Amino acid sequence: MKTVFSLAQLAHAPELEISDGQLTPAVEIPSRAEIVRDEVIRRRIGPLWTPQDFGRAPLERVHTPDYLDFLEGFWGRWTEAGRTRDAFPYVLPVRQLRPTPTPLAIDGALGRYAFDTGTPLTAHTWEAATASANTALTAARFLREGDRAAFALCRPPGHHAAADYYGGYCFLNNAAIAAQWLRDQGTARVAILDIDYHHGNGTQSIFYDRSDVMVLNIHADPRQDYPFFLGHADETGEKAGTGYTHNWPLPLGTDWTGYAAALEEACRWLGVYSPDVLIVSLGLDTYEADPISKFRLVSDDYLRIGARLARLGKPTLFVLEGGYAVDALGLNCVNVLEGFLAG
Ligand code: OKP
Ligand code: ZN
Numbered sequence: 001m002k003t004v005f006s007l008a009q010l011a012h013a014p015e016l017e018i019s020d021g022q023l024t025p026a027v028e029i030p031s032r033a034e035i036v037r038d039e040v041i042r043r044r045i046g047p048l049w050t051p052q053d054f055g056r057a058p059l060e061r062v063h064t065p066d067y068l069d070f071l072e073g074f075w076g077r078w079t080e081a082g083r084t085r086d087a088f089p090y091v092l093p094v095r096q097l098r099p100t101p102t103p104l105a106i107d108g109a110l111g112r113y114a115f116d117t118g119t120p121l122t123a124h125t126w127e128a129a130t131a132s133a134n135t136a137l138t139a140a141r142f143l144r145e146g147d148r149a150a151f152a153l154c155r156p157p158g159h160h161a162a163a164d165y166y167g168g169y170c171f172l173n174n175a176a177i178a179a180q181w182l183r184d185q186g187t188a189r190v191a192i193l194d195i196d197y198h199h200g201n202g203t204q205s206i207f208y209d210r211s212d213v214m215v216l217n218i219h220a221d222p223r224q225d226y227p228f229f230l231g232h233a234d235e236t237g238e239k240a241g242t243g244y245t246h247n248w249p250l251p252l253g254t255d256w257t258g259y260a261a262a263l264e265e266a267c268r269w270l271g272v273y274s275p276d277v278l279i280v281s282l283g284l285d286t287y288e289a290d291p292i293s294k295f296r297l298v299s300d301d302y303l304r305i306g307a308r309l310a311r312l313g314k315p316t317l318f319v320l321e322g323g324y325a326v327d328a329l330g331l332n333c334v335n336v337l338e339g340f341l342a343g
Contacts, residue, residue: 039330196283199231306339
């Protein structure tokens, strides 16, 4: 299985984040990608490729042009305003406020395009996020060219980013960009299975009214954990997409028993839908020792997940999302890939 990764993805290096009412060390850090890359090499999963540049067009198929302009131009405006540290919004346009045109002031624009206050926007976020999207696109191209599976070692992650907002450490929705690109290349049916601990609100929202991209999510119950405002069991799609979104919110403390049952149900939907390509939004923050999450999967469970996905028999694109127990991230991530290859 080929792995795609670029050193440009390391340029986004946030120092601190806002968490639990404190400025705390950022958890979505460059070493996450390095440890996964090193484990891919150590266990000989397959060759490493650097991404090619697909330009702006495939990004615009998922994100709005004004949002992309905002991200691209942000750091210049921020420093122009005299700011030197990583950026966080402090006013967000909630409910009874007006959905005005994007404010002229940089802090207003930040609030307009953010959905949380915990995601640092940094000097090199755009550079790293576009490299991460190109990594997903390049891996998707390998599937188009006939590979059975590929691994997009994406970072920063993508599944919380929607058409016009960032958050949850995500800026460009790598999995959605890859899915849309595959559709545009002629792949008729794509399914995205998101197994990150957190609900993939961005991915769900992008494809919510469509039947050509099925979106399945297994995650912590949003009544109990981030992102709180999407990912409930009654969200099943709308309009032409009715019945093409499914959610399995699980209680805090879920271990393999509870997890495997949800995974079985998701696999049943995938069997019925029978996609031409399966994209796995691969978060490893379901791990028992993850510092920000509360499921209890152990490292061997990731071998089981990989093997179960292999049994679906579909061309499969793995796209890295979260996972913050950095010391075990390489092991857990490559366990999924190895379980898949052996299965
Ligand atoms: C991104 B991904 C905990 C703060 C958590 C947001 C979590 C984003 C997760 N005190 N902040 O889905 O792994
Ligand atoms: Zn997550």
